[in-house]
Amino acid sequence: MINRDLVIIGGGPAGLSAAKVALDAGMNVTLIERFNQLGGQLIKQTHKFFGSKLQYAKTRGFEIAKILIDDLSTYSEDRLQILLDATCVGLYPDKVLTVYQYNKYLKYKAKSVIVATGASEKVLAFENNDLPGIYGAGAIQTIMNIYGIQPGKEVVMVGSGNIGLIVSYQLIQAGVKVKALLEASSTIGGYLVHASKLKRLGVDLLTNTTVKKALGKDQLEKIITVRLDDQWKEIPGSEKEIETDVLCISVGLSPLHQLMSMAGADMLDISELGGLVPKKTCDYETSIKNVYACGDVTGIEEASSAMVEGRICGLMAANHLGFKHPNALELENDLNNQLCVLRQGPCGEKIRCGLKKAGEINV
Amino acid sequence: MFEKTAVATKEMVKSRFPKDKKVLFRPKAIIECYHEIPCNPCETSCPFHAITIGEDINAIPQIDFDKCTGCGICVHSCPGLAIMVAMIKNGKAYFKIPYELLPLPKVNERWLAVDRNGDVISDCKIEQVMTAKKSTNHTTVVTVSLEQPYLYDFVTIRRKHE
Numbered sequence: 001m002i003n004r005d006l007v008i009i010g011g012g013p014a015g016l017s018a019a020k021v022a023l024d025a026g027m028n029v030t031l032i033e034r035f036n037q038l039g040g041q042l043i044k045q046t047h048k049f050f051g052s053k054l055q056y057a058k059t060r061g062f063e064i065a066k067i068l069i070d071d072l073s074t075y076s077e078d079r080l081q082i083l084l085d086a087t088c089v090g091l092y093p094d095k096v097l098t099v100y101q102y103n104k105y106l107k108y109k110a111k112s113v114i115v116a117t118g119a120s121e122k123v124l125a126f127e128n129n130d131l132p133g134i135y136g137a138g139a140i141q142t143i144m145n146i147y148g149i150q151p152g153k154e155v156v157m158v159g160s161g162n163i164g165l166i167v168s169y170q171l172i173q174a175g176v177k178v179k180a181l182l183e184a185s186s187t188i189g190g191y192l193v194h195a196s197k198l199k200r201l202g203v204d205l206l207t208n209t210t211v212k213k214a215l216g217k218d219q220l221e222k223i224i225t226v227r228l229d230d231q232w233k234e235i236p237g238s239e240k241e242i243e244t245d246v247l248c249i250s251v252g253l254s255p256l257h258q259l260m261s262m263a264g265a266d267m268l269d270i271s272e273l274g275g276l277v278p279k280k281t282c283d284y285e286t287s288i289k290n291v292y293a294c295g296d297v298t299g300i301e302e303a304s305s306a307m308v309e310g311r312i313c314g315l316m317a318a319n320h321l322g323f324k325h326p327n328a329l330e331l332e333n334d335l336n337n338q339l340c341v342l343r344q345g346p347c348g349e350k351i352r353c354g355l356k357k358a359g360e361i362n363v
Numbered sequence: 364m365f366e367k368t369a370v371a372t373k374e375m376v377k378s379r380f381p382k383d384k385k386v387l388f389r390p391k392a393i394i395e396c397y398h399e400i401p402c403n404p405c406e407t408s409c410p411f412h413a414i415t416i417g418e419d420i421n422a423i424p425q426i427d428f429d430k431c432t433g434c435g436i437c438v439h440s441c442p443g444l445a446i447m448v449a450m451i452k453n454g455k456a457y458f459k460i461p462y463e464l465l466p467l468p469k470v471n472e473r474w475l476a477v478d479r480n481g482d483v484i485s486d487c488k489i490e491q492v493m494t495a496k497k498s499t500n501h502t503t504v505v506t507v508s509l510e511q512p513y514l515y516d517f518v519t520i521r522r523k524h525e
Contacts, residue, residue: 048442048500050402052420058404058440058500173464187366192398193443195369200519202481207367304401345399345421 001107004030004081006317007097009088009259010116012040013303014295016068017310018114018317023075025318025325030081030108032088032099039065040118042303044141046173047166050191051304054338061303062145068307091115091259093288112290112317115260116310119253119274119296124158127213129249133220137167137250144174152246156223157181158211162190162302164250168198171248179244180204182211184228191347212239214247223247255297263288272354273299282360283316284309292317299358301351308338370479371397376515380449381428387514390433390450390457394424396443408440435459439502449514456514457490462505466522467492474520476509484516485509486523 006022008015011033019031037043045061056064072080083101090098097108121136123129135151137159143149155176157168160183168178181198186208188195199205212226212234227238257276261267266279266287278286278293285292294313295306312335318325325331343351365371379393394405394414403420413430414437416422433448438461440446448459468474468489476487491506493499507520 048404048502050400050442052401052403053407057402058408058442060501188369191400191443192365192369193396193400193445196371196395196479197444199369200477200479200481202477202521205367205369341418341420342401344419345401347398347400347421 001096001109002030004028004108004110005321005323006030006112006114007032007095007108007110008114008116009091009097010040010118010295010297011035011038011082011084012116012118012295012306013042013064013068014118014306014310014313015040015114015116016065016072017307018116018294018314019080020068020071021311021314021325021331022114022318022323023072023080025315025323025328027112027318027321027323028079030083030110032083032086032097034085034087036085038069038082038084041138041141042068044138044145045166045303046145046170049304050302051342052338055304055307055342057304064303088259091263093264095288095290111321112292114310114313114317115278115286115291115293115297116295116306116313117256117259117297119255119300121249122252122254124211124249124251126211128216129214131214131216131220132218133216133245134214134247134249137163137248140167140246140248141170144170150174150176151248152176152244154179154244155246155248156211156242156244157248157250159183159250159252160188160190160195160205160207161250161252162194163253164248165190165194165198167248167250168203169194169201172198172201172203176246178203179242180206180225182209182225183207184210184232186230211247220245220247253296253300255300257297260286260293260297263291265291268358270299270354270357272350272357277358279358280360283320284313285316285320290317290320299351299354302342305339305342305351308335308342311335312339365397371395373515376479380515384451386428387449387451390435390448390459391428391431392426392433392435392437393447393449394426394437395445395447396424396441399423400443402442404440404442405437405446408436410434410436433459435504438504439499444502447518451511451514454511455508456511456517457506457508458517459504459506460519462503462520467494467503468505468520468522473523474507475523476507476513476517477519477521478516479518483521484513487517487520489520
């Protein structure tokens with residue numbers, strides 16, 4: 001059994017930010033990451049980020065990952081242990097964790113735990129949705145932006161949230177023709193600046209439209225689209241055929257709640273936050289004492305908010321165990337203010353509504 | 364309608380230009396940010412304090428054309444690629460635009476001029492190419508010239524024979 005002040009599950013924007021603040025406050029930290037490098041989804045993001053300077057606006061996502069990782073480089077190995085290729089497969093109410101790495105199980109006992117597991121992609125049900133050539137947007141980004149492989153010649157994107165819009169743009173940059181972007185709702189879901197970028201590059205943005213079925217012998221050859229009315233009912237006779245070798249599904253994310261559920265934390269099902277999320281106090285503490293949660297696992301949002309939440313979480317974990325961050329109070333006020341600012345516009349309405357339902361006061 | 368098409372109407376576009384065309388005898392930033400999103404690098408990157416968003420970073424940026432020098436720093440700072448610099452000179456419209464695709468254009472080449480709907484409107488001449496570097500947030504800025512009547516239509520360039 002390895003004893004640590006703090007174990008953070010997830011090395012994405014929230015987990016990395018939490019680690020930095022907790023280390024600054026004097027905790028010893030173990031950071032568990034499932035992939036072979038840190039950064040989470042940031043390492044696949046080639047676009048410039050929104051937000052303000054405080055969340056590295058106008059810096060490209062993969063460069064933000066570098067900044068967050070570099071921020072941790074000053075800490076010695078006894079202060080910060082980073083486990084890569086390591087999956088946390090067990091989290092228990094007494095803050096014992098089981099970690100699976102290189103065919104071995106490691107056992108940790110933590111004084112505090114921060115769960116920053118992020119989210120997984122939602123799937124879409126339609127005929128033949130398992131044909132080769134049909135990907136989730138995250139997979140497309142991984143093979144394209146991490147491994148440098150073109151996923152195909154042509155693509156149809158399903159979903160016009162920010163991920164669908166951004167990945168479409170990245171596909172065009174990688175030399176793939178984006179034949180159409182389908183959106184079931186009557187309006188575009190993500191930031192309209194992203195959509196305008198696609199439109200001017202000649203991409204058809206088809207609202208009130210979804211994919212009905214995929215066709216192909218050994219792999220995807222074409223799809224059948226169908227128009228939807230405002231109640232999302234198919235309009236008979238509106239089917240159209242589009243030839244394509246790649247179909248990319250980007251229809252939203254669900255919080256990766258499984259470890260929280262396993263530990264027996266009180267959970268809430270809130271559609272605005274993406275599904276099952278842990279109930280938490282305004283100090284980001286879940287119903288299990290000294291177990292905290294931040295980032296997409298507590299509600300689907302932009303990476304900018306995940307970084308700020310991570311910092312707050314790191315600060316709270318330290319505070320509650322009596323570790324003193326050099327400017328704790330100032331930092332806490334500043335971070336809470338940053339979250340308010342990020343969420344206060346019309347784009348923050350959904351998350352504000354979700355947090356209100358979850359009974360959080362910092363909205 | 365904009366939420367459906369992502370194509371700004373001519374009225375929306377014109378509202379971002381100076382009312383008096385003579386102002387464009389000097390280069391000015393045209394900020395096509397129509398959607399309130401939490402974002403303010405244009406404001407914080409402008410060395411002349413010509414762009415104002417304010418405390419609430421979701422607000423739409425406002426530009427003071429008297430202060431704007433058309434330097435183009437906001438063009439590569441805007442994460443949404445929603446800013447260009449426009450100027451009128453000798454009856455031609457000049458634009459500095461962000462460009463993130465390969466291959467890059469070369470000076471003096473003729474490329475296609477494209478409108479907000481993605482349609483080709485004319486051809487244009489590549490005047491200058493400032494290639495991507497760290498200080499420009501890895502965004503290339505291209506200066507092009509075309510006929511002045513396309514002032515409110517032009518938004519980007521496309522390589523010929525595609």
